[in-house]
Amino acid sequence: MRKKIVAGNWKMNTTVAEGVALAKAVAAKSAEVPANVGLIVAPPFTHLVSVAEALKGSKVELSAQNCADKAKGAYTGEVAADMLVSAGCQWTILGHSERRQYYGETDAKLVDKVRLALDNGLGVILCVGEMLEERKAGRHFAVVTEQTENVLFHFSAEDMAKIVIAYEPVWAIGTGETATAEQAEEIHACIRKVLEGKFGKEVADNTTILYGGSCKPSNAKELFAQPDIDGGLIGGASLKADDFIEIGKSF
Ligand code: PEP
Numbered sequence: 001m002r003k004k005i006v007a008g009n010w011k012m013n014t015t016v017a018e019g020v021a022l023a024k025a026v027a028a029k030s031a032e033v034p035a036n037v038g039l040i041v042a043p044p045f046t047h048l049v050s051v052a053e054a055l056k057g058s059k060v061e062l063s064a065q066n067c068a069d070k071a072k073g074a075y076t077g078e079v080a081a082d083m084l085v086s087a088g089c090q091w092t093i094l095g096h097s098e099r100r101q102y103y104g105e106t107d108a109k110l111v112d113k114v115r116l117a118l119d120n121g122l123g124v125i126l127c128v129g130e131m132l133e134e135r136k137a138g139r140h141f142a143v144v145t146e147q148t149e150n151v152l153f154h155f156s157a158e159d160m161a162k163i164v165i166a167y168e169p170v171w172a173i174g175t176g177e178t179a180t181a182e183q184a185e186e187i188h189a190c191i192r193k194v195l196e197g198k199f200g201k202e203v204a205d206n207t208t209i210l211y212g213g214s215c216k217p218s219n220a221k222e223l224f225a226q227p228d229i230d231g232g233l234i235g236g237a238s239l240k241a242d243d244f245i246e247i248g249k250s251f
Helices: 018-033 043-053 082-086 097-102 106-117 132-136 140-152 181-199 201-207 217-224 241-248
Strands: 006-011 038-044 060-064 091-096 121-126 163-167 209-212 231-234
Touching: 006 091, 006 163, 006 241, 018 043, 018 060, 018 091, 018 163, 018 217, 018 241, 038 091, 043 060, 043 132, 060 209, 082 106, 091 106, 106 121, 121 140, 132 140, 140 163, 140 181, 163 181, 181 209, 181 217, 217 231, 217 241, 231 241
Parallel strands: 006 038, 006 231, 038 060, 060 091, 091 121, 121 163, 163 209, 209 231
Antiparallel strands: none
């Protein structure tokens, strides 16, 4: 059975001290979340070592928000996958729409990033999702299918065991506007079909697909009740420990 996961993307928020306090609050309440639900937090790079320490002894796992598309060397400002592992990460988010939009992240670059992350033992949360204009033009299924194929079709069925997909419609991120449960479910089901076509039914059935985009305690239950929605990638609401834990209890 595929794993249920709630992951918090803190983005560029909190100082180190604030982040450690948030991590401690999440860790302290994490036992309230059912044992079959995984919890992950993704603080900024600067916080990783301290947050790893704060999470020790809890079920909460640590993720980065990005990693470099190169292994090491003269790439000023970049952080490599093995550095993330050495800082205590088990995961990295890759391909978030903010990285695609503001930092020129392409599917081709993502192939290199996913490869390096997996080679170094990190799990990957790969984000896909359409822009508002693409949805308005009725291209949402095509866009999400392309993004999924362009990156994941370079990997094997075995690799897929370490990859989680997050469907995040860009128009729902940080806007307060959530996709309806039906809108989210139909895209999740589409992604699962794409995976089935390439990797077979077992891999498709075992892949965790998260929804992200203004997910909060008040709408998480309805979203997570959908057959192909296996949890959430949470932005704003992950900055409040109580809200994040409440979302973790929404299955
Ligand atoms: C995100 O950026 O991953 C996200 C889902 O943000 P928010 O929950 O704030 O919409």
